[in-house]
Amino acid sequence: MSIDKNDTSYDTLYSAFKERIEQLSKLPKMREDASIEQVIEENGFSRRDFMKWAGAVTAMLSLPATFTPLVADAIKVADRLPIVWLHMAECTGCSESLLRSANPSIDSLIFDYISLEYHETLMAAAGWQAEQNLEGAIEKYKGRYILMVEGGVPLGNAGSFLTIGGHGKKGKDIAADAAASAAAIFAIGTCSSFGGVQAAVPNPTGAVPLSKVTSKPVINVPGCPPSEKNIVGTLLHYLLYGTLPALDAYNRPKWAYRLRIHDQCERRAHFDAGEFVEQFGDEGAKDGYCLYKVGCKGPYTFNNCSKNKFNQGTSWPVQAGFGCMGCSEPDFWDTMGTVGEPLKDRLYQTVFSGAGADATADKIGVTLLAATAVGVAAHAAISAIKPPKE
Ligand code: SF4
Ligand code: SF4
CATH class of the missing domain: 3.40.50.700 (NADH:ubiquinone oxidoreductase-like, 20kDa subunit)
Incomplete structure (x- = not known):
């Protein structure tokens, strides 16, 4: 059949x-x-x-x-x-x-x-x-x-x-x-x-x-x-x-790969609440805050790492306290910026009238707007749906 x-x-x-x-x-x-x-x-x-x-x-x-x-x-x-x-x-x-x-x-x-x-x-x-x-x-x-x-x-x-x-x-x-x-x-x-x-x-x-x-x-x-x-x-x-x-x-x-790391991240509530690690080892890091400002590329990366995890399912980078580097995206070596630094609005300012993810994240408390800004370009770029191929 x-x-x-x-x-x-x-x-x-x-x-x-x-x-x-x-x-x-x-x-x-x-x-x-x-x-x-x-x-x-x-x-x-x-x-x-x-x-x-x-x-x-x-x-x-x-x-x-x-x-x-x-x-x-x-x-x-x-x-x-x-x-x-x-x-x-x-x-x-x-x-x-x-x-x-x-x-x-x-x-x-x-x-x-x-x-x-x-x-x-x-x-x-x-x-x-x-x-x-x-x-x-x-x-x-x-x-x-x-x-x-x-x-x-x-x-x-x-x-x-x-x-x-x-x-x-x-x-x-x-x-x-x-x-x-x-x-x-x-x-x-x-x-x-x-x-x-x-x-x-x-x-x-x-x-x-x-x-x-x-x-x-x-x-x-x-x-x-x-x-x-x-x-x-x-x-x-x-x-x-x-x-x-x-x-x-x-x-x-x-x-x-249909969902972003950011969509399935256990630190997401902190992103939405504007609670960020400002530098590795600070109080925010101890409290498990969002790693966006120390370079997490999860908002731009499509993968299921938080579900599968690594090392026999024990952990994954964000859980361990280091942001996603975007490794499952094309040309991530060239396009994901410096390790440990946020992408800021470099990628997205043309899409969202200058309100890049970091600019927004710096300013807001409850950052629904930031989540949208980060999401817009990423989804626009790769949400095209391909039918199954024979
Ligand atoms: S920016 Fe990174 S650490 Fe923060 S919620 Fe998104 S995926 Fe998680
Ligand atoms: S860098 Fe790669 S392996 Fe690590 S969390 Fe991001 S997509 Fe997953």
Whole structure:
């Protein structure tokens, strides 16, 4: 059964998901000797933990709680989808943050387990053998594999700033070839999504986002690094629906990036009340006041960090007392200003007649006006709604 996007009834959706999971379960497993449940259990998680995790992911994907058992079943068949993970120009931080945890989360265990077919950081093969493995995977799983790419793609000097392997193949050609036969393409992290620090002015290597080297749709999962839940959730969404999700104007899945950090922030009441940290360590900082004046870019940044958090869900930057740096926005290195300083009205004065967010925040007590001012430009810039793509 294919999913009719005009039929929003949950019964129909439930049946369609069920059917898709059954179809996937008939495909060969990537590893015959283990299962995702086994790996999760061996790492000290109980079935209760797993179901709790599945419940959280179900809510994150905006599905009703009755879908939780289906989401749990879906993740059990995730090892039927071959994944090819490429590294372009980057620091490997996205992979590392997922994998090098002392106490891996269920998301990272799942990711570790399913990233089997080709992942340069994880696989044992090197040199010629690695190149053969990649070519073999692309050929064997043509039209079926999911391509995940970490890093920007240098195009400067005809792409010669990034060559990989014994044959000195250019990164741009490797990415384009792998994209050509992929079933779905995810740009993981801000470098792959938008170019990242490599593409910051003056961009000496001519780095570009992955979407510039393929004509196929690319789902951007930005962040520096992106949350593991957004990576696994994007995969699960594809697994359940069999189509690409609804996207915002920057091709980010709307289920994860549709709201601003500012809209979901636990310090928001202080912003609205005009209560700001004036400098790190002051009384306002001790009282958990808003971090806008010490550089928080949450009003301009779309992501779900306050919901997902980091380090096994323990905290996130704003909770820890340091403002958001805007890492999931395009060109944040160039456009988000100095770390630790507010953007003031630099970005928005043309939009709001000179009443920039900081100017307003400095003056008011109850700052409904400020919230509106900050919101106007951000929403105007990126609230364009993209329909789901096939
Ligand atoms: S400016 Fe930053 S700290 Fe203040 S409410 Fe918005 S997101 Fe939270
Ligand atoms: S809080 Fe801001 S800077 Fe930090 S990870 Fe989230 S979007 Fe990026």
